Each structure stands twice: as C-alpha cells, then as structure tokens.
Amino acid sequence: MKVAIVGIGLIGGSMALDLKSAMDNVKIVGIDKNEQNLKKAKELQLIDEVATLKDLKTVQVVIISVPVDVSIKVLAQVLDHIGENTLVLDTGSTKEKICESVKNHSKRRNYLAAHPIAGTEFSGPEAAIAQLYQNKTMIVCEVEKTAFKLQEIAFDIFQRLGMRIRYMDPHSHDKHIAYVSHLSHISAFMLGKTVLDKEKNEKDIFDLAGSGFASTVRLAKSSPAMWSPIFKQNKENVLETLTEYIQNLNEFKNLMEQDDFEKLFEEMKNTNHIKKVLNGIN
Amino acid sequence: MKVAIVGIGLIGGSMALDLKSAMDNVKIVGIDKNEQNLKKAKELQLIDEVATLKDLKTVQVVIISVPVDVSIKVLAQVLDHIGENTLVLDTGSTKEKICESVKNHSKRRNYLAAHPIAGTEFSGPEAAIAQLYQNKTMIVCEVEKTAFKLQEIAFDIFQRLGMRIRYMDPHSHDKHIAYVSHLSHISAFMLGKTVLDKEKNEKDIFDLAGSGFASTVRLAKSSPAMWSPIFKQNKENVLETLTEYIQNLNEFKNLMEQDDFEKLFEEMKNTNHIKKVLNGIN
Numbered sequence: 001m002k003v004a005i006v007g008i009g010l011i012g013g014s015m016a017l018d019l020k021s022a023m024d025n026v027k028i029v030g031i032d033k034n035e036q037n038l039k040k041a042k043e044l045q046l047i048d049e050v051a052t053l054k055d056l057k058t059v060q061v062v063i064i065s066v067p068v069d070v071s072i073k074v075l076a077q078v079l080d081h082i083g084e085n086t087l088v089l090d091t092g093s094t095k096e097k098i099c100e101s102v103k104n105h106s107k108r109r110n111y112l113a114a115h116p117i118a119g120t121e122f123s124g125p126e127a128a129i130a131q132l133y134q135n136k137t138m139i140v141c142e143v144e145k146t147a148f149k150l151q152e153i154a155f156d157i158f159q160r161l162g163m164r165i166r167y168m169d170p171h172s173h174d175k176h177i178a179y180v181s182h183l184s185h186i187s188a189f190m191l192g193k194t195v196l197d198k199e200k201n202e203k204d205i206f207d208l209a210g211s212g213f214a215s216t217v218r219l220a221k222s223s224p225a226m227w228s229p230i231f232k233q234n235k236e237n238v239l240e241t242l243t244e245y246i247q248n249l250n251e252f253k254n255l256m257e258q259d260d261f262e263k264l265f266e267e268m269k270n271t272n273h274i275k276k277v278l279n280g281i282n
Numbered sequence: 283m284k285v286a287i288v289g290i291g292l293i294g295g296s297m298a299l300d301l302k303s304a305m306d307n308v309k310i311v312g313i314d315k316n317e318q319n320l321k322k323a324k325e326l327q328l329i330d331e332v333a334t335l336k337d338l339k340t341v342q343v344v345i346i347s348v349p350v351d352v353s354i355k356v357l358a359q360v361l362d363h364i365g366e367n368t369l370v371l372d373t374g375s376t377k378e379k380i381c382e383s384v385k386n387h388s389k390r391r392n393y394l395a396a397h398p399i400a401g402t403e404f405s406g407p408e409a410a411i412a413q414l415y416q417n418k419t420m421i422v423c424e425v426e427k428t429a430f431k432l433q434e435i436a437f438d439i440f441q442r443l444g445m446r447i448r449y450m451d452p453h454s455h456d457k458h459i460a461y462v463s464h465l466s467h468i469s470a471f472m473l474g475k476t477v478l479d480k481e482k483n484e485k486d487i488f489d490l491a492g493s494g495f496a497s498t499v500r501l502a503k504s505s506p507a508m509w510s511p512i513f514k515q516n517k518e519n520v521l522e523t524l525t526e527y528i529q530n531l532n533e534f535k536n537l538m539e540q541d542d543f544e545k546l547f548e549e550m551k552n553t554n555h556i557k558k559v560l561n562g563i564n
Contacts, residue, residue: 166490194465210463216470216497218560261514274477274478
C-alpha cells in the first residue's frame with residue numbers, strides 16, 4: 001500500500017511510524033512545503049520518498065496533517081489530484097468548516113473527516129513517536145458521506161493503530177471539543193503568560209514551580225501555527241467555553257473576596273468528581 | 283532517631299518512607315486526629331507507633347504536615363510539648379501567617395519554617411510514595427530564627443531526602459507561590475467545573491478528552507480540605523494572581539472577538555518561552 005502524508009510533523013509522522021510497523025509492504029511518501037521537514041522526515045525514516053500533489057494518482061491513502069487553515073485549502077487540491085479509489089483523511093481539530101468546504105466536491109466520497117484525540121505539546125517531524133495512537137479515540141464525522149469501500153480501508157488502518165472509533169456530526173464535534181481540548185489550551189497559555197509577566201519583575205520565581213504547575217501549563221508549549229487557526233475556525237464555540245470559564249473564575253474570586261471559604265470548599269469538592277471522569281484517559 | 287509526624291497523609295507519609303530508608307535506627311511515631319489514617323499508616327508501615335502530643339518530650343524531630351489552618355493551631359501546641367532540643371518543621375504551602383503566629387513563642391528557635399515543592403493530586407496515607415522529594419526544592423523561611431544546631435539536623439534530613447534548599451522570607455514565599463502553585467489549582471478547578479457543568483446537558487463529552495485535558499485539569503482532583511485554607515491564608519496574593527489571570531483571559535477573548543488572530547498568534551508565541559522555563563521541572 002502506498003500512503004501519502006501531507007504535512008509530516010507530530011501527527012502525520014507518528015502515523016507513518018505506526019503504519020510501517022503495523023502493515024506489510026507499506027510505502028510512505030511525504031508532501032510538505034517545508035523542505036527542512038521533508039529532509040528531516042527522510043533522515044528519521046518517517047517517509048521513504050518525497051512527493052508532490054501530482055504523484056497522488058497512484059496513492060491508495062492520503063493523510064492530511066497540517067494546520068486547519070491550510071488543510072481546508074489543501075483538501076480540495078488533494079481531491080482534485082487523486083485517483084478514483086484513493087481514500088483521503090484529514091486529522092484536524094475542527095470539523096465543521098472542512099466538511100462544509102468540500103460538500104459539493106465531485107470527489108466528496110473519497111474523503112473521510114477524522115480527528116485523532118492524541119498528540120503532545122511538541123511539533124515537527126522530530127516530535128513523531130511510535131504508538132501515539134494506541135488506545136486513543138478517532139472521531140469520525142459524516143461517515144455516511146464516504147464511500148463504503150473506503151470506510152473499510154480507513155477502519156482497518158485505525159484498528160491497526162490501536163484506536164477506537166466514535167461517530168459524531170461535525171457541529172457537535174466542534175462544540176464538544178471546544179470544552180475538552182481547545183479551552184484547556186487557552187487556560188494553559190494564559191496561565192503561562194500570567195506567570196511569565198510576573199517573572200519579569202520578580203526573579204527566580206520558577207525555582208518555586210513544581211510538577212503541578214508544569215502539568216497545568218504544559219499545553220502552553222504548543223505550536224501557535226497549529227492553534228491560532230483552530231481558535232479562528234472554532235471561534236463561536238471557543239468563545240462560549242471561554243466566557244463560561246471566565247465566569248467561573250470570577251465567581252471563585254467573588255467567594256474569596258467575600259471570605260466564603262465554605263462555599264469555595266463545596267465548589268472544589270463537587271469538582272473533585274472529575275477524578276472519576278478522568279479514569280480511563282491518559 | 284525518633285521522629286514524630288503530625289498528620290500522616292501524602293506529605294508526612296512520603297517523608298516517613300524516605301526517612302526510614304535513608305537513616306539507620308529511625309523510629310517514626312504518628313499523631314493524627316483521624317483514627318482511620320493512623321490505622322492505615324501503621325498497616326502501610328509508614329509509622330511504627332501511634333503517639334500523642336504528650337510523647338513529644340522524647341522525640342528529636344517533629345514534622346507537621348496537616349492543612350495550613352490546622353498547622354497554625356498545632357504548631358504552638360507542639361512547641362509547648364517538645365523537649366529543649368527538639369526540631370519542629372512544618373511543610374505548609376503558606377509561610378507568612380504561621381511564622382507570624384509563633385514569633386513570640388518561647389520555643390521559636392526550635393521551629394524551622396519549610397515548604398517542600400513536591401506532591402501529587404492525591405491525599406491520605408495511601409497516597410504516600412517513596413522518593414517523592416528526590417531532586418525537589420525545599421523552601422526554608424526565616425532560617426536565622428532557628429537554632430543553628432537544629433538547622434544542621436534539618437539540612438541533614440533534607441539532604442538525605444535528595445532535596446535542594448532555597449531560602450526566602452515568608453512574604454516573598456507567599457507572593458511567589460501564589461503564582462506558580464496556588465493559581466494553577468484555581469485554573470484547574472475552574473476548568474474542571476466548566477466542563478463538568480457542560481456535561482450535565484451534553485453526554486459523552488469526556489469521550490473526546492485526551493491527555494492534554496487530563497494534564498491541564500489534573501490538580502482539580504486535589505483535596506479541598508487542604509486547599510480551601512491555603513486560599514484563605516494567602517487571600518491577598520492569590521486574589522492578585524487571579525485578577526491578572528482573568529484579565530489575560532479577557533484580553534485573549536477580546537482578540538478573538540476582534541478577529542485579531544495575528545496578535546493571538548504573537549501572544550502564544552511569546553508564551554512558548556515557558557518551554558525553557560519548564561526545563562528542569564518534573
């Protein structure tokens with residue numbers, strides 16, 4: 001099987017690694033506008049060859065793993081270049097706009113809208129790691145719009161990567177993912193900013209930081225090139241979650257100002273319920 | 283050496299484990315108002331015997347590891363009961379109020395104000411783990427107010443636990459720790475609350491949560507009995523950090539509403555600098 005990966009970074013590179021070990025006779029070609037990434041990906045043996053859109057005619061599967069603003073442009077171009085029976089997947093963290101963008105494309109049935117709930121705070125081909133997708137969730141949107149035979153190929157790949165599948169409509173996906181993924185990134189970025197701003201005046205502040213701070217702020221290391229377009233595409237949902245988050249923080253602040261530490265205790269006690277919810281994640 | 287641990291949970295219990303393996307002939311006695319905890323601590327061999335304040339006369343070192351509202355009450359009682367040459371440490375996450383509370387105590391020189399930057403989101407004796415303090419920071423406040431010979435004993439213990447020492451005045455400690463520890467907990471608790479509230483109406487939302495969410499919200503599993511008193515004691519500093527955090531989130535929201543995703547990109551890019559800062563933590 002010949003697989004093309006468009007955008008050979010953390011997500012595409014990790015997929016390449018696992019496809020190579022999970023399948024016989026798989027050949028991976030890489031397409032990337034960044035020459036350095038392609039060179040690095042070849043050195044790291046993530047890809048066997050460099051390719052261009054013109055080579056997609058002879059490819060069975062195309063995986064698009066670029067920032068979500070780029071993937072909207074690239075998906076239509078890829079669909080224009082593929083063969084009749086090529087499967088095209090994207091892996092972006094927003095699904096409504098990309099599904100909308102190709103709804104009238106003559107090759108719509110070649111496309112499967114997907115979003116793997118997997119990743120790290122790092123990016124680029126050096127960030128690719130084996131078994132990133134093991135026991136993780138792959139969200140698939142508008143499955144009914146993809147040709148049945150190509151669905152089968154996709155699900156075989158997801159199974160080989162060790163993933164479970166959840167089906168959602170793009171609208172619900174974007175709404176829910178704003179809460180459990182996009183908001184966490186804003187929370188971490190602004191926590192990082194608040195503490196960095198403080199450090200300008202107060203030296204050595206990070207000497208006091210422990211693993212709790214490191215964990216809470218971890219996502220602030222994430223790539224702005226990836227995240228700025230996500231916030232743009234999912235603006236409405238993200239603003240809703242952000243408004244609620246700020247409201248909850250303001251209520252916490254009010255309780256502190258009113259010295260109502262009993263109510264604060266109750267709030268935290270109720271939120272401890274997150275323990276149960278988090279079992280199974282990680 | 284006979285060591286008494288007042289409050290035998292995550293912090294005290296983990297210290298007990300390491301003292302036992304780092305020192306010859308150490309005997310650990312436990313004091314706790316919770317009978318269940320004492321029983322559990324004995325079963326887990328964190329302590330050798332149960333004790334009371336009256337037994338402190340014959341103890342060389344007392345470690346107080348209870349919530350910070352309790353430790354203020356307990357510290358004076360402990361100082362009242364100890365022998366002439368007993369060292370007393372506390373391990374609380376606030377230092378100004380506790381130092382203030384014993385500044386005129388006749389045994390002030392027996393007390394060393396300490397705060398280990400170590401822990402997990404769990405609590406109770408079952409949460410105790412070996413080597414929790416290895417390569418971590420111990421903040422020591424008002425070191426000059428502790429008898430020199432007792433300082434030596436304390437630093438020998440910290441060294442055996444694998445810790446490095448940082449000296450600070452209590453006021454600076456509470457101010458800085460509000461940024462790098464206390465604020466992270468509020469950020470995580472309110473993130474957890476925001477998503478849990480949403481889940482009441484939208485089922486299966488956590489099926490979409492990945493390791494990023496889990497990491498950012500991890501501290502929302504922390505004990506309210508420990509954290510509510512910390513926020514109370516450090517109210518002024520915590521409110522300052524919380525106000526700045528909310529302000530940064532509001533600015534982020536404004537940039538999104540104004541579709542200024544270039545500025546948003548810049549903000550995130552600048553905050554990526556946290557990568558360097560976090561190297562060395564964890």
